[in-house]
Amino acid sequence: MRGGMQKLIDELKHKMIETLNLTDVTADQIDEHAPLVGGELGIDSIDVLEMVMMIEKDYQVVIDSKDLGEKVFASLSALARYLVEKAPETATRD
């Protein structure tokens, strides 16, 4: 399970870089425990909404309120935990 979680976190890092066009960072430079919004990466409310759309598209998990979004996007590890909770197969898929 832990291996699956780490794989998911790595996947999310790459997807975040792609979705938000973060051309000046690499996945291994992203700290999964660091706050996303207002943190070092300069992520704002519109970025969170782009991520919400990506999560719905790629993981079929819906985040439909601003409050939930703020909780779930507190950090990448928080996001990964939420995805595993809502769609357990994401932590075990290839």
Next chain:
Amino acid sequence: MTDRVFIAGMGIVSALGATAAAHADIFVQNRQALGPLSLFATPNQRCVPVGQVNGCFSDNSIPRTHQLAEQAAAEAMRNCADAPDVVIVGTTTGGMLTSETAWDHARQAEHFLHWHTIGSVARYLADRFDCNGPAIAVATACSAGLTAIKLGIDLIRAGQAERVLAGGADALCRLTYFGFQSLKLVDPQGARPFDQDRNGMTVAEGAAMLLLESAAVFNQKPLVEMLGAGISCDAYHPSAPQPDGLGALSAMRRAAEQASIQPNRLDYIGLHGTGTRQNDLAEARAVNAFIGARRPAMGSVKGAMGHSLAAAGPVHVAIGAMAIMRKRLPGCPGLGVIDPDIALPLQSRPKAKKIDTLMVNALGFGGNNAALIMGAARPSDSHLGPAARPLAGLRVLGAACISSAGFTRQTVTRFMTGQSSRGQIDDAMMARDLAPRRIRRLKRLPRLALALAQKALKQCRKAPDAVFWGSAYGGLSETHDFLDALRASHGQFASPSDFVGAVHNSPAAQVAIEAQAKGMNISIGGDETTFAQLLFSANLMMPQIDDPALVIAADEYHPSLSPQIDLLTQNAPAEGGAALLVGPPDSVAGHPWLAPIFYGKSGQKDALHEKLKDVQHKHGPFGAVLYGGAGLDWRQLGLNTIPIIDYCHAIGSHGAASAVATVLAIHLLRQGIISAELNAGRAVSLDGRGILLLTAGSYLAATALWPGDFSLC
């Protein structure tokens, strides 16, 4: 002497009804006319209530926004036998619904995006109501209609017009219906402005148009008078409001200053109040700071008909006018229990009240804020604001341009040596001096705007406070990508940043954030005369601006959209733009002086000729002409003895070509010589004479530029 401005006629179309009279109900009860959308299909999980206008529209080839505008304008013009001198209309959507429908059916008919542009709404109204003068489309999102009315008021006060048709119109369309949802700003239960359980706005459509007349031509009993208006920019975030409402507060204070009205004199405030958690709170903070101890009644009407975007401000102004005439206040439809954090004296139910003066707010996306003050007309003119300063042109303190050749130096060099710089701009070159982190979410048009602003600002140490931004076609990349992704996912997925980028004033918000320019901020959508319209507006507003202003126009070429919108670019892709940093004419000497001298419908060659004679009589003959377009008879205009240079031949025909041409003219003035390559092998000295810039299409625009050592008599 400042002239007084009266409302001579008005029309409203919204979910509540098709005429102003149909809105009388709002003074009796808090009816909400929100309901399901029937204009286009939506996937089940994205079904939210809207404010849709009922009734059919006769001509399906004219887009819905244009028809809504026409309907409201027809009511406003009903008792007027004369044509308006100027048409100014705020719109966010333009012909978008028609474009989307055509896209949906993958129609390959020629020019299926013919009505696409924001500017086409203003031109359509000008055609329908025989207006030969300026037709301007304001694109500052939700404050566009109110800003359009402010421009109308200032035009009349400056003695530039007697009769102005001004207002706003927006139709429902997929871009806005799905776009606001992608930002999670829509309440699935319908808007409940200022309510403790409010959860978002209701996207709606509508139009409201006012016929404004100067006291000189007004021949009815004066009932409602426009007293003043103010606009500002948050310079904070592309879509979220500044949380303390500081930008909104600035707009309200500017309105009060222009109207010479103390906030504690207001009897009612028509709040923007969309029902979103953040916007309502920010506005409440601003209003509380504005009104001080005496607290007038106030409320939002958006719970009744929804948020009709650019039309919202004018709708509330028209309702405000009715309130003055009927001596009744509307309530605040949709409000149940007021949010304790709002702390405003909201008028929850309609009631009788004699109103002397009221204010209407419109706070738009991108931090574009507007506030307008109007009142019951008084017999005496003792309340008149300060006399309007005369319009006297602009000093150009800095100038930059871009084309496929590169930035200013490359574009100017290519031009001077008679070579072309048409074609598309290299993306890496465009962004080379912009920080990747800053622009990561921005597509081509905002990148052009930021790059141009950056280059122009380098040339003058004074920071600008005002921004005038224009584009003929808007963010085509964002529009295309948003609608493409929407269609591919059958309405399921829509990118919030593409939506924000597709709204016409988005680049202006980016520039304002970059320059921290919190003053006046106006976005305009025109056609090939977009830059002329910007200069016209900047010239009008300059007496109200203390610091320099940035005037920027740019247009991008999009391979699949551009050929459908604009016949001119169909076989010859071209894109580019320019930025000028301008100040009042009496600022720093040694800089070129620019004066907009004509703008109106083409076919007015005689009027243009008279104007040119007048200008040359006052300031001496022109040394050269730079022109774009066709149908100009140089002999008839008295210009056939000087070099005539076709700028479209050099830089292509796109919406912002005349902006680039303006910078080329400035460099020609600096050089003092028209090179042989530009004048059929014969170099000609300018000998200190000025240059005339002419753009001819369906509209005719003329701008004059004189060299830096030129002084005004």
